[in-house]
Amino acid sequence: MALKWQDLIEERKGVMMGKPVFKGTRLTVEHVLRELGTGMSHDELLDNYPNLTPEHIQAAQQYAADLLAMDQIIYQ
Secondary structure, eight states, X not given: OOOOGGGTEEOOXXXXXXXXXXXXXXXXXXXXXXXXXXTOOHXXXXXXXXXXXXXXXXXXXXXXXXXXXXXXXOOO
């Protein structure tokens, strides 16, 4: 069965100001994506965040792709 980001990511008002987090954690999707953007490897992420799994990283990337695919202009 293919991984669905909805299975691993949630938004809750009382957690991290409603930003998307990995279920059961306070680790934001944004933080993981920013770390990847700075050049941090998957292995480094997994070492630095013991509760993070490869599936979480994949879900974060899928989430970002789906967000970008939305039909909204985010800058002019």
